[in-house]
Amino acid sequence: MEGKVMSAQEKPYTMDRRRFLKLSGVLGVGFATGGLLPISESVAFNKKLYKVTKTRPGMGTFVSITLMHPSKTEAEEVIGRAFEEMDRVICLMDRYRPDSAIGVLNKEGDVADLPPDVARVLNQSLYFHKLSNGAFDITVQPLVDLYKRHFEAKGLPPSERDLDT
Numbered sequence: 001m002e003g004k005v006m007s008a009q010e011k012p013y014t015m016d017r018r019r020f021l022k023l024s025g026v027l028g029v030g031f032a033t034g035g036l037l038p039i040s041e042s043v044a045f046n047k048k049l050y051k052v053t054k055t056r057p058g059m060g061t062f063v064s065i066t067l068m069h070p071s072k073t074e075a076e077e078v079i080g081r082a083f084e085e086m087d088r089v090i091c092l093m094d095r096y097r098p099d100s101a102i103g104v105l106n107k108e109g110d111v112a113d114l115p116p117d118v119a120r121v122l123n124q125s126l127y128f129h130k131l132s133n134g135a136f137d138i139t140v141q142p143l144v145d146l147y148k149r150h151f152e153a154k155g156l157p158p159s160e161r162d163l164d165t
Helices: 017-034 072-093 101-108 116-131 141-154 160-164
Strands: 039-044 050-058 061-069
Touching: 039 072, 050 072, 061 072, 072 101, 072 116, 101 116, 141 160
Parallel strands: none
Antiparallel strands: 039 050, 050 061
16 A cells, blocks of 8 residues: 555544543543533423423432423522532531531531531431331441441451341
């Protein structure tokens, strides 16, 4: 083939380092931001209702809210307020956030100004703990740690005996 000019259809596709890095960067940005962008869907369900769905990342997964409503605009506003409320509660209750009330409680063992919503959840947790004779237990961290240790050490969940201790 020496001396012959190849058409675009005849040229073999080659991947040099520069092309690979460009493609990787574009795909990486696409995948990274694709998961961060909210996904919305609004369709007329029938003559009287719209089905409005919004999905976005939250709490380490994707959260979807679907609402059936006569007004598409009102449905979108209500879903927006629901996501705002979810964000507010996460800011209070997220055990991974050192500045959340639960994060401070886990670290310090006490919270000076416990937000009313957190106090309500803790009181309800104590109520269900008593009602279930201890079967319901809000202290999930020791259980999470037990599972983590077992999976790291053995690749298996803890046994029934381990869970009972």
